[in-house]
Amino acid sequence: MLYVGLSGGIGSGKSTVAGRLAEHGAYVVDSDKVAREVVEPGTEGLAELVAAFGDGILAEDGSLDRAALASIAFTDDESRQRLNAIMHPRVGARTAELIAEAPADAVVVQDIPLLVEIGVAPVYHLVVIVDAPVEVRVHRLVHSRGLQEADARARIAAQATEEARRAVADVWLDNSGPADQVLAAVDELWADRLVRYEANVRLHRHTPRGAPRLVEPDPTWPAQAQRVISRLRLAAGEKALRIDHIGSTSVPGLAAKDVLDVQLAVAALDDSLDEPLARAGFPLLPGFDQDTPHDGSTPWPKRTHVGADPLRWVNVHLREQGSPGWRFALLIPAWLRADDAARQEYEQLKRDLADKFDSIPEYGEAKDAWFVQAHVRAEKWAAETGWTP
Structure with missing residues (x-):
């Protein structure tokens, strides 16, 4: 229904x-x-x-x-x-x-x-x-x-x-x-x-989607994300410790794939939100239960839900609050929002790679080397500015 x-x-x-x-x-x-x-x-x-x-x-x-x-x-x-x-x-x-x-x-x-x-x-x-x-x-x-x-x-x-x-x-x-x-x-x-x-x-499914293409920044992305966040907050209730718009669409002025990424922080990862989120229009995406850090270290666990709306691509990443993956997902966009040179550098990388790869996994893997050094730079910026999640 x-x-x-x-x-x-x-x-x-x-x-x-x-x-x-x-x-x-x-x-x-x-x-x-x-x-x-x-x-x-x-x-x-x-x-x-x-x-x-x-x-x-x-x-x-x-x-x-x-x-x-x-x-x-x-x-x-x-x-x-x-x-x-x-x-x-x-x-x-x-x-x-x-x-x-x-x-x-x-x-x-x-x-x-x-x-x-x-x-x-x-x-x-x-x-x-x-x-x-x-x-x-x-x-x-x-x-x-x-x-x-x-x-x-x-x-x-x-x-x-x-x-x-x-x-x-x-x-x-x-x-x-x-x-x-x-x-x-x-x-x-x-x-x-x-x-x-x-x-x-x-x-409890989503419409299969092809590889999204890079588009110019859309000033309505934050407002769209806030509507998603409001629905997630209602569905998750007290289990949602924090919900944030993350990813490239959360960085004003940055060209991105037209995909809204949202992070829902929980105390512990389990299946208790699978049904409430599915009813709200965000079914579980099986098989996407971890992030592989760009430096190849131990995977970061998560649960991934996707939007069921066929015309609005949404990824919902459930991660434990305070975990390395949770922090990384908040740190990188914050750094890119604050550092014009880093943002321009990342956008140029995205444009250079966008036409070379047809699948999202290949496109993501091609950015790994940049993220390894970017993570170090972002942590240095956080230390210098006093940024915390």
């Missing part, structure tokens, strides 16, 4: 995307529908809202007047927090019931407007954000939903910023143009990513 969080600002067109995903076979849970269900006449939810905001939020037939509630609840932070405290637990409980009814091989899409605001992005294997410029959204709210312009702008202002949404977005869908454009993007997302991702998660 794959869990997808679908969100975006009011008026962005989430419903259009959710509808298309449902047509493809996604199991869609609409949080807005759930929110209406838990405050229907006669429910405890509605009674608590009335107690908090008064009888003025009720329509003549005793149902909730959502516009009246919004005119009160969206005017200040305190009122909005009071509303959320009433609604979120009830919506969460009902949502869990609906998801429990989904088939084992389902792509579960939760259409959740406040995904960013309530901080649940790490719960999902993938977060999809639908976006459109503010003026486009205001126009839609006024002309399609009948809201007053001031009300539309107030609701938009009360929601998460674009910056906050981009921070959690694995997929960003621009819905500012004709509907057929975003629908085509959804079709591609479904076929190329979601269906394959679901099978990988369910079967």
